[in-house]
Amino acid sequence: MKRRFFSTALLSTAAFLGSLPAWAQQAFKSGKDYITLGRPLATDVGAGKIEVLEFFWYSCPHCNAFEPQFAQWAKNAPKDVVVRRIPVAFREDFAPQQRLYFTLEAMDLVEKMHVRVFTAIHGEKLMLNSDAAVLSWIEKQGIDKTKFNEIYKSFGVATKCKRAVQLQNDFKIEGVPSLGVAGRYYVDGTLAGSMDRALKVAESLIAQTRTAR
Template sequence: MITFNRRAILFISCLLLVGVANAQGKIPGGKIEEGFEYRVLPDAQPVTAKGKVEVIEFFWYGCPHCYDFEPELSAWVKSQPKDVAFHRVPVAFREDFLPHSQLYYALLAMGKADALNDKVFYAIHKENKRLLTENEIADWVASQGIDRNAFLTNYRSFAVVSKAKAANQLVMQYRIDGVPTIVMQGRYVTSPSIAGSKAKAIEVITFLEDKIRKDRYK
Protein backbone atom coordinates (compact mmCIF):
# COMPACT_ATOMS: atom_id res chain seq x y z
CA MET A 1 0.00 0.00 0.00
CA ILE A 2 1.39 3.40 -1.05
CA THR A 3 0.90 6.34 1.32
CA PHE A 4 1.67 10.08 1.01
CA ASN A 5 2.18 12.61 3.71
CA ARG A 6 -0.05 15.69 3.87
CA ARG A 7 2.55 18.06 2.39
CA ALA A 8 3.08 15.82 -0.64
CA ILE A 9 -0.66 15.57 -1.23
CA LEU A 10 -1.03 19.36 -1.10
CA PHE A 11 1.92 19.80 -3.48
CA ILE A 12 0.51 17.33 -6.00
CA SER A 13 -2.94 18.95 -5.73
CA CYS A 14 -1.45 22.35 -6.54
CA LEU A 15 0.36 20.92 -9.55
CA LEU A 16 -2.85 19.37 -10.79
CA LEU A 17 -4.77 22.64 -10.40
CA VAL A 18 -2.10 24.57 -12.28
CA GLY A 19 -2.10 21.96 -15.01
CA VAL A 20 -5.87 22.18 -15.42
CA ALA A 21 -5.77 25.98 -15.46
CA ASN A 22 -3.05 25.97 -18.10
CA ALA A 23 -4.95 23.45 -20.19
CA GLN A 24 -7.97 25.74 -20.10
CA GLY A 25 -5.83 28.79 -20.84
CA LYS A 26 -7.20 30.63 -17.82
CA ILE A 27 -3.96 31.81 -16.24
CA PRO A 28 -1.19 33.97 -17.70
CA GLY A 29 1.17 31.83 -19.73
CA GLY A 30 -1.49 29.19 -20.50
CA LYS A 31 -2.84 28.23 -23.90
CA ILE A 32 -4.93 30.67 -25.93
CA GLU A 33 -7.50 29.00 -28.13
CA GLU A 34 -10.38 30.10 -30.29
CA GLY A 35 -13.65 29.21 -28.60
CA PHE A 36 -12.12 29.42 -25.14
CA GLU A 37 -10.17 32.67 -24.54
CA TYR A 38 -11.64 34.42 -27.58
CA ARG A 39 -14.27 33.86 -30.21
CA VAL A 40 -14.57 34.75 -33.89
CA LEU A 41 -17.59 36.61 -35.21
CA PRO A 42 -19.46 34.68 -37.92
CA ASP A 43 -19.64 37.88 -39.97
CA ALA A 44 -16.56 40.06 -39.81
CA GLN A 45 -17.27 43.79 -39.57
CA PRO A 46 -15.41 46.34 -41.71
CA VAL A 47 -12.43 48.07 -40.11
CA THR A 48 -12.03 51.83 -40.28
CA ALA A 49 -8.23 51.89 -40.17
CA LYS A 50 -6.56 50.05 -43.06
CA GLY A 51 -3.10 48.65 -42.47
CA LYS A 52 -3.54 48.85 -38.70
CA VAL A 53 -4.58 46.64 -35.80
CA GLU A 54 -8.05 47.95 -34.94
CA VAL A 55 -9.08 47.53 -31.30
CA ILE A 56 -12.53 48.54 -30.08
CA GLU A 57 -13.59 48.54 -26.46
CA PHE A 58 -17.32 48.36 -25.84
CA PHE A 59 -17.93 49.84 -22.40
CA TRP A 60 -20.42 51.59 -20.12
CA TYR A 61 -19.40 54.21 -17.58
CA GLY A 62 -21.78 52.70 -15.03
CA CYS A 63 -20.27 49.21 -15.31
CA PRO A 64 -18.10 48.27 -12.29
CA HIS A 65 -16.25 45.67 -14.39
CA CYS A 66 -15.35 48.34 -16.98
CA TYR A 67 -14.07 50.56 -14.18
CA ASP A 68 -12.05 47.67 -12.76
CA PHE A 69 -10.54 46.78 -16.17
CA GLU A 70 -9.71 50.36 -17.16
CA PRO A 71 -6.23 50.63 -15.55
CA GLU A 72 -4.93 47.45 -17.22
CA LEU A 73 -6.47 48.31 -20.59
CA SER A 74 -5.22 51.91 -20.54
CA ALA A 75 -1.70 50.74 -19.67
CA TRP A 76 -1.80 48.31 -22.60
CA VAL A 77 -3.04 51.01 -25.00
CA LYS A 78 -0.29 53.44 -23.95
CA SER A 79 2.39 50.82 -24.64
CA GLN A 80 1.29 50.10 -28.22
CA PRO A 81 3.07 51.12 -31.43
CA LYS A 82 1.55 53.41 -34.05
CA ASP A 83 -0.04 50.61 -36.05
CA VAL A 84 -2.62 50.01 -33.28
CA ALA A 85 -5.83 52.03 -33.68
CA PHE A 86 -7.80 52.02 -30.43
CA HIS A 87 -11.41 53.23 -30.17
CA ARG A 88 -14.05 53.18 -27.46
CA VAL A 89 -17.74 52.58 -28.08
CA PRO A 90 -20.09 53.45 -25.20
CA VAL A 91 -22.94 50.99 -24.72
CA ALA A 92 -26.39 51.78 -23.33
CA PHE A 93 -28.24 48.54 -22.75
CA ARG A 94 -31.17 50.64 -21.49
CA GLU A 95 -32.62 53.87 -22.83
CA ASP A 96 -32.01 55.70 -19.54
CA PHE A 97 -28.27 54.96 -19.84
CA LEU A 98 -27.94 56.92 -23.10
CA PRO A 99 -26.80 60.08 -21.26
CA HIS A 100 -23.55 58.27 -20.43
CA SER A 101 -23.00 57.60 -24.14
CA GLN A 102 -23.76 61.24 -24.97
CA LEU A 103 -21.37 62.33 -22.24
CA TYR A 104 -18.57 60.31 -23.82
CA TYR A 105 -19.20 61.56 -27.36
CA ALA A 106 -19.57 65.18 -26.21
CA LEU A 107 -16.21 64.96 -24.42
CA LEU A 108 -14.72 63.28 -27.49
CA ALA A 109 -15.98 66.10 -29.71
CA MET A 110 -14.32 68.62 -27.40
CA GLY A 111 -11.04 66.71 -27.31
CA LYS A 112 -11.48 65.96 -23.60
CA ALA A 113 -12.41 62.26 -23.59
CA ASP A 114 -8.93 60.89 -22.89
CA ALA A 115 -8.27 63.47 -20.17
CA LEU A 116 -11.56 62.92 -18.34
CA ASN A 117 -12.33 59.26 -19.01
CA ASP A 118 -10.84 58.01 -15.72
CA LYS A 119 -12.44 60.90 -13.82
CA VAL A 120 -15.92 60.02 -15.12
CA PHE A 121 -15.45 56.45 -13.92
CA TYR A 122 -14.20 57.68 -10.55
CA ALA A 123 -17.11 60.10 -10.11
CA ILE A 124 -19.63 57.33 -10.72
CA HIS A 125 -18.00 54.47 -8.84
CA LYS A 126 -16.21 56.23 -6.00
CA GLU A 127 -18.15 59.45 -5.51
CA ASN A 128 -21.57 57.87 -6.09
CA LYS A 129 -22.58 60.32 -8.81
CA ARG A 130 -25.10 58.87 -11.23
CA LEU A 131 -24.46 61.38 -14.04
CA LEU A 132 -27.69 60.39 -15.77
CA THR A 133 -29.41 63.76 -16.12
CA GLU A 134 -28.32 66.63 -18.32
CA ASN A 135 -28.00 69.08 -15.41
CA GLU A 136 -26.01 66.69 -13.24
CA ILE A 137 -23.67 65.88 -16.13
CA ALA A 138 -23.21 69.55 -17.08
CA ASP A 139 -22.53 70.54 -13.47
CA TRP A 140 -19.92 67.82 -13.09
CA VAL A 141 -18.22 68.69 -16.39
CA ALA A 142 -18.12 72.36 -15.33
CA SER A 143 -16.46 71.30 -12.07
CA GLN A 144 -13.65 69.87 -14.22
CA GLY A 145 -12.92 73.28 -15.69
CA ILE A 146 -14.88 72.92 -18.94
CA ASP A 147 -17.25 75.65 -20.09
CA ARG A 148 -20.76 74.47 -19.22
CA ASN A 149 -22.51 76.06 -22.18
CA ALA A 150 -19.92 74.83 -24.66
CA PHE A 151 -20.33 71.33 -23.30
CA LEU A 152 -24.13 71.45 -23.48
CA THR A 153 -23.95 72.64 -27.08
CA ASN A 154 -21.98 69.51 -27.94
CA TYR A 155 -24.02 67.24 -25.67
CA ARG A 156 -27.29 68.29 -27.35
CA SER A 157 -25.91 68.38 -30.87
CA PHE A 158 -27.36 66.20 -33.59
CA ALA A 159 -23.94 64.62 -34.21
CA VAL A 160 -23.46 63.52 -30.60
CA VAL A 161 -27.02 62.27 -30.12
CA SER A 162 -26.77 60.35 -33.41
CA LYS A 163 -23.46 58.75 -32.43
CA ALA A 164 -24.84 57.69 -29.06
CA LYS A 165 -27.78 55.96 -30.75
CA ALA A 166 -25.63 54.49 -33.53
CA ALA A 167 -23.32 52.96 -30.91
CA ASN A 168 -26.19 50.72 -29.81
CA GLN A 169 -26.61 49.53 -33.40
CA LEU A 170 -22.98 48.42 -33.32
CA VAL A 171 -23.78 46.34 -30.25
CA MET A 172 -26.08 44.21 -32.38
CA GLN A 173 -23.69 44.05 -35.32
CA TYR A 174 -20.83 42.89 -33.11
CA ARG A 175 -23.10 40.66 -31.00
CA ILE A 176 -22.06 42.32 -27.75
CA ASP A 177 -23.88 40.81 -24.77
CA GLY A 178 -21.85 42.34 -21.94
CA VAL A 179 -19.17 44.88 -21.14
CA PRO A 180 -16.29 45.38 -21.11
CA THR A 181 -15.76 43.58 -24.42
CA ILE A 182 -12.85 43.96 -26.81
CA VAL A 183 -13.25 43.45 -30.57
CA MET A 184 -10.16 43.31 -32.74
CA GLN A 185 -10.01 43.71 -36.51
CA GLY A 186 -13.78 43.48 -36.69
CA ARG A 187 -13.75 39.75 -35.99
CA TYR A 188 -11.99 38.64 -32.80
CA VAL A 189 -13.88 39.06 -29.52
CA THR A 190 -12.54 38.70 -25.99
CA SER A 191 -13.03 40.11 -22.49
CA PRO A 192 -11.97 39.43 -18.92
CA SER A 193 -15.02 37.18 -18.49
CA ILE A 194 -14.29 35.24 -21.70
CA ALA A 195 -10.55 34.96 -21.05
CA GLY A 196 -10.97 34.21 -17.35
CA SER A 197 -9.30 37.25 -15.79
CA LYS A 198 -8.14 40.79 -16.52
CA ALA A 199 -4.52 39.67 -16.86
CA LYS A 200 -5.47 36.86 -19.21
CA ALA A 201 -7.60 39.23 -21.31
CA ILE A 202 -4.59 41.50 -21.84
CA GLU A 203 -2.53 38.46 -22.78
CA VAL A 204 -5.18 37.41 -25.30
CA ILE A 205 -5.36 40.93 -26.77
CA THR A 206 -1.58 40.87 -27.27
CA PHE A 207 -1.79 37.40 -28.81
CA LEU A 208 -4.47 38.56 -31.26
CA GLU A 209 -2.50 41.72 -32.04
CA ASP A 210 0.47 39.58 -33.11
CA LYS A 211 -1.82 37.26 -35.07
CA ILE A 212 -3.37 40.17 -36.97
CA ARG A 213 0.07 41.51 -37.90
CA LYS A 214 1.20 38.08 -39.08
CA ASP A 215 -1.99 37.85 -41.16
CA ARG A 216 -1.14 41.24 -42.72
CA TYR A 217 -3.87 43.12 -40.87
CA LYS A 218 -6.68 40.78 -41.93
Protein backbone atom coordinates in the same frame (compact mmCIF):
# COMPACT_ATOMS: atom_id res chain seq x y z
CA MET B 1 -21.71 35.62 -18.60
CA LYS B 2 -25.19 36.53 -19.80
CA ARG B 3 -25.88 39.33 -22.27
CA ARG B 4 -26.31 42.72 -20.56
CA PHE B 5 -24.39 41.66 -17.46
CA PHE B 6 -20.90 42.66 -16.53
CA SER B 7 -17.62 40.81 -16.31
CA THR B 8 -16.57 39.84 -12.79
CA ALA B 9 -13.04 38.99 -13.85
CA LEU B 10 -10.12 39.64 -11.51
CA LEU B 11 -7.78 42.34 -12.75
CA SER B 12 -4.01 42.62 -12.67
CA THR B 13 -1.34 44.65 -14.36
CA ALA B 14 -0.08 43.68 -17.84
CA ALA B 15 2.30 45.28 -20.33
CA PHE B 16 1.67 45.29 -24.05
CA LEU B 17 4.63 44.12 -26.14
CA GLY B 18 4.69 44.94 -29.83
CA SER B 19 6.51 41.81 -31.03
CA LEU B 20 5.26 38.22 -30.80
CA PRO B 21 6.17 37.15 -27.23
CA ALA B 22 5.82 33.70 -25.71
CA TRP B 23 2.25 34.18 -24.51
CA ALA B 24 1.14 35.13 -28.04
CA GLN B 25 2.14 31.66 -29.15
CA GLN B 26 -0.26 30.02 -26.68
CA ALA B 27 -3.06 27.98 -28.19
CA PHE B 28 -5.96 30.33 -27.54
CA LYS B 29 -9.03 28.76 -29.06
CA SER B 30 -11.97 30.32 -30.86
CA GLY B 31 -15.19 29.47 -29.07
CA LYS B 32 -13.36 28.99 -25.78
CA ASP B 33 -11.03 31.93 -25.14
CA TYR B 34 -12.62 34.27 -27.67
CA ILE B 35 -15.37 34.35 -30.28
CA THR B 36 -14.82 34.69 -34.02
CA LEU B 37 -17.62 36.68 -35.62
CA GLY B 38 -19.57 34.92 -38.32
CA ARG B 39 -19.11 37.90 -40.61
CA PRO B 40 -16.16 40.31 -40.38
CA LEU B 41 -17.14 43.92 -39.69
CA ALA B 42 -15.83 47.00 -41.45
CA THR B 43 -13.44 48.94 -39.23
CA ASP B 44 -12.88 52.68 -39.01
CA VAL B 45 -9.11 52.54 -39.54
CA GLY B 46 -6.92 52.82 -42.60
CA ALA B 47 -5.06 50.15 -44.52
CA GLY B 48 -2.36 48.42 -42.50
CA LYS B 49 -3.98 49.33 -39.18
CA ILE B 50 -5.59 46.98 -36.65
CA GLU B 51 -8.54 48.27 -34.64
CA VAL B 52 -9.11 47.35 -31.00
CA LEU B 53 -12.36 48.45 -29.37
CA GLU B 54 -12.97 48.58 -25.64
CA PHE B 55 -16.67 48.37 -24.82
CA PHE B 56 -17.38 49.95 -21.44
CA TRP B 57 -19.98 51.63 -19.23
CA TYR B 58 -18.97 54.34 -16.78
CA SER B 59 -21.23 52.95 -14.03
CA CYS B 60 -19.78 49.44 -14.30
CA PRO B 61 -17.45 48.79 -11.32
CA HIS B 62 -15.43 46.28 -13.33
CA CYS B 63 -14.86 48.86 -16.08
CA ASN B 64 -13.71 51.28 -13.40
CA ALA B 65 -11.25 48.72 -12.02
CA PHE B 66 -10.03 47.80 -15.52
CA GLU B 67 -9.48 51.38 -16.71
CA PRO B 68 -5.93 51.96 -15.33
CA GLN B 69 -4.71 48.69 -16.82
CA PHE B 70 -6.39 49.30 -20.15
CA ALA B 71 -5.13 52.89 -20.34
CA GLN B 72 -1.55 51.68 -19.88
CA TRP B 73 -2.11 48.90 -22.42
CA ALA B 74 -3.46 51.38 -24.96
CA LYS B 75 -0.57 53.78 -24.33
CA ASN B 76 1.93 51.02 -25.12
CA ALA B 77 0.10 49.71 -28.20
CA PRO B 78 2.20 49.30 -31.36
CA LYS B 79 1.89 51.98 -34.04
CA ASP B 80 -0.25 49.80 -36.28
CA VAL B 81 -2.88 49.30 -33.54
CA VAL B 82 -5.65 51.89 -33.23
CA VAL B 83 -7.46 51.77 -29.88
CA ARG B 84 -10.97 53.18 -29.51
CA ARG B 85 -13.33 53.22 -26.55
CA ILE B 86 -17.00 52.46 -27.20
CA PRO B 87 -19.51 53.34 -24.46
CA VAL B 88 -22.40 50.88 -24.51
CA ALA B 89 -26.09 51.64 -24.13
CA PHE B 90 -27.87 48.44 -23.15
CA ARG B 91 -30.80 50.46 -21.80
CA GLU B 92 -32.23 53.92 -22.28
CA ASP B 93 -30.72 55.17 -19.00
CA PHE B 94 -27.21 54.37 -20.33
CA ALA B 95 -27.62 57.02 -23.05
CA PRO B 96 -26.58 60.13 -21.03
CA GLN B 97 -23.19 58.60 -20.20
CA GLN B 98 -22.77 57.50 -23.81
CA ARG B 99 -23.37 61.07 -24.97
CA LEU B 100 -21.09 62.32 -22.18
CA TYR B 101 -18.17 60.28 -23.51
CA PHE B 102 -18.64 61.30 -27.14
CA THR B 103 -19.02 64.96 -26.14
CA LEU B 104 -15.76 64.81 -24.19
CA GLU B 105 -14.17 63.18 -27.23
CA ALA B 106 -15.46 65.94 -29.53
CA MET B 107 -14.07 68.57 -27.14
CA ASP B 108 -10.71 66.78 -26.90
CA LEU B 109 -11.24 66.28 -23.17
CA VAL B 110 -11.16 62.49 -22.85
CA GLU B 111 -7.61 62.35 -21.55
CA LYS B 112 -8.39 64.99 -18.93
CA MET B 113 -11.89 63.89 -17.92
CA HIS B 114 -12.29 60.14 -18.55
CA VAL B 115 -10.94 59.01 -15.18
CA ARG B 116 -12.74 61.89 -13.45
CA VAL B 117 -16.06 60.50 -14.67
CA PHE B 118 -15.25 57.09 -13.20
CA THR B 119 -14.18 58.76 -9.94
CA ALA B 120 -17.35 60.83 -9.74
CA ILE B 121 -19.51 57.73 -10.08
CA HIS B 122 -17.54 55.19 -8.08
CA GLY B 123 -15.71 57.44 -5.63
CA GLU B 124 -18.17 60.27 -5.07
CA LYS B 125 -21.25 58.06 -5.65
CA LEU B 126 -22.84 60.35 -8.24
CA MET B 127 -25.31 58.70 -10.59
CA LEU B 128 -24.73 60.75 -13.77
CA ASN B 129 -27.56 58.85 -15.43
CA SER B 130 -29.60 61.82 -16.66
CA ASP B 131 -28.91 64.81 -18.88
CA ALA B 132 -29.46 67.18 -15.96
CA ALA B 133 -27.02 65.30 -13.72
CA VAL B 134 -24.36 65.21 -16.44
CA LEU B 135 -24.68 68.94 -17.21
CA SER B 136 -24.62 69.89 -13.53
CA TRP B 137 -21.46 67.86 -12.97
CA ILE B 138 -19.78 69.21 -16.09
CA GLU B 139 -20.34 72.79 -14.95
CA LYS B 140 -18.69 71.99 -11.61
CA GLN B 141 -15.61 70.76 -13.49
CA GLY B 142 -15.06 74.21 -14.94
CA ILE B 143 -16.15 73.23 -18.45
CA ASP B 144 -18.22 75.68 -20.49
CA LYS B 145 -21.73 74.30 -19.90
CA THR B 146 -23.27 76.07 -22.89
CA LYS B 147 -20.67 74.77 -25.33
CA PHE B 148 -20.80 71.29 -23.81
CA ASN B 149 -24.60 71.18 -24.02
CA GLU B 150 -24.53 72.29 -27.65
CA ILE B 151 -22.21 69.43 -28.59
CA TYR B 152 -23.97 66.98 -26.25
CA LYS B 153 -27.22 67.51 -28.17
CA SER B 154 -25.60 67.72 -31.61
CA PHE B 155 -26.23 65.56 -34.65
CA GLY B 156 -22.58 64.51 -34.60
CA VAL B 157 -22.79 63.04 -31.10
CA ALA B 158 -26.14 61.41 -31.90
CA THR B 159 -24.54 59.77 -34.94
CA LYS B 160 -21.65 58.44 -32.85
CA CYS B 161 -24.09 57.03 -30.29
CA LYS B 162 -26.04 55.29 -33.03
CA ARG B 163 -22.81 53.82 -34.43
CA ALA B 164 -21.78 52.65 -30.93
CA VAL B 165 -25.07 50.79 -30.47
CA GLN B 166 -24.63 49.23 -33.90
CA LEU B 167 -21.15 48.02 -32.93
CA GLN B 168 -22.28 46.57 -29.59
CA ASN B 169 -25.01 44.67 -31.43
CA ASP B 170 -22.76 43.55 -34.29
CA PHE B 171 -20.19 42.23 -31.83
CA LYS B 172 -23.02 40.68 -29.79
CA ILE B 173 -21.55 42.20 -26.64
CA GLU B 174 -22.19 39.92 -23.66
CA GLY B 175 -20.98 42.33 -20.99
CA VAL B 176 -18.44 44.97 -20.13
CA PRO B 177 -15.57 45.49 -20.07
CA SER B 178 -14.97 43.60 -23.30
CA LEU B 179 -12.84 43.91 -26.42
CA GLY B 180 -13.40 43.76 -30.15
CA VAL B 181 -10.33 43.04 -32.27
CA ALA B 182 -9.87 43.74 -35.99
CA GLY B 183 -13.61 43.63 -36.66
CA ARG B 184 -13.42 39.86 -36.37
CA TYR B 185 -13.00 38.79 -32.76
CA TYR B 186 -14.71 39.31 -29.40
CA VAL B 187 -13.16 38.60 -26.00
CA ASP B 188 -14.13 39.36 -22.41
CA GLY B 189 -13.09 38.33 -18.91
CA THR B 190 -15.55 35.46 -18.75
CA LEU B 191 -14.34 33.83 -21.97
CA ALA B 192 -10.66 34.42 -21.25
CA GLY B 193 -10.85 33.78 -17.50
CA SER B 194 -9.82 37.31 -16.47
CA MET B 195 -9.42 40.69 -18.09
CA ASP B 196 -5.67 40.33 -17.72
CA ARG B 197 -5.83 37.19 -19.84
CA ALA B 198 -8.35 38.85 -22.18
CA LEU B 199 -5.67 41.40 -23.04
CA LYS B 200 -3.24 38.57 -23.76
CA VAL B 201 -5.81 36.94 -26.02
CA ALA B 202 -6.32 40.28 -27.77
CA GLU B 203 -2.58 40.67 -28.26
CA SER B 204 -2.40 37.18 -29.74
CA LEU B 205 -5.24 38.02 -32.13
CA ILE B 206 -3.46 41.24 -33.12
CA ALA B 207 -0.32 39.25 -33.91
CA GLN B 208 -2.41 36.73 -35.83
CA THR B 209 -4.10 39.49 -37.83
CA ARG B 210 -0.77 41.12 -38.59
CA THR B 211 0.71 37.83 -39.82
CA ALA B 212 -2.30 37.12 -42.05
CA ARG B 213 -1.95 40.35 -44.05
